[in-house]
Amino acid sequence: MVAFDMLIGNEALRARLQSDLSEGRLSHAYLIEGPEGSGRRTLATALAAALACEERGASNSLPCGRCNACRKVLENKSPDLIRIRRDGKKASIGVDEVRFLRGDVCVRPNDLETKI
Numbered sequence: 001m002v003a004f005d006m007l008i009g010n011e012a013l014r015a016r017l018q019s020d021l022s023e024g025r026l027s028h029a030y031l032i033e034g035p036e037g038s039g040r041r042t043l044a045t046a047l048a049a050a051l052a053c054e055e056r057g058a059s060n061s062l063p064c065g066r067c068n069a070c071r072k073v074l075e076n077k078s079p080d081l082i083r084i085r086r087d088g089k090k091a092s093i094g095v096d097e098v099r100f101l102r103g104d105v106c107v108r109p110n111d112l113e114t115k116i
Contacts, residue, residue: 004017004018004043004046004047004050004062004063005061006042006046007039007042007043007046008039013043017047017050018061018062021050021051021056021062022062026051030044030047032044044083045073045074045076046063048073048081048116049062049063049065049069049070049073049074050062050063051114051116052069052070052072052073052078052080052081052112052113052116053067053069053070054067054068054069054070055067068111069111069112072111072112073112073116078110078111078112078116079110079111080109080110080111080112080114080115080116081112081115081116082101082104082105082115082116084097084098084100084101085097
């Protein structure tokens with residue numbers, strides 16, 4: 001199984017993310033941008049599942065897609081996965097979304113190790 005096997009193309013990005021995950025060198029935040037249909041949501045979901053994966057220390061291929069944490073993130077059923085996006089055609093994320101994020105981050109996670 002290849003790391004981030006749900007992502008098609010951009011082998012350099014896949015290798016870099018896998019390396020950073022295995023070495024614990026991820027940044028605290030990422031801005032993912034691109035045109036519609038470019039895989040932004042797929043990348044964000046795969047990265048979130050890899051961070052939540054219960055096999056993170058044991059597997060070379062993340063996310064495993066089989067553990068409870070991976071399944072919840074991949075099916076968008078985890079209460080600890082916070083998704084924000086800009087509203088409609090606005091150029092940036094709104095103040096209300098940032099306020100919600102700041103407030104929700106302080107609440108302890110329900111079933112994952114951390115909030116994502």
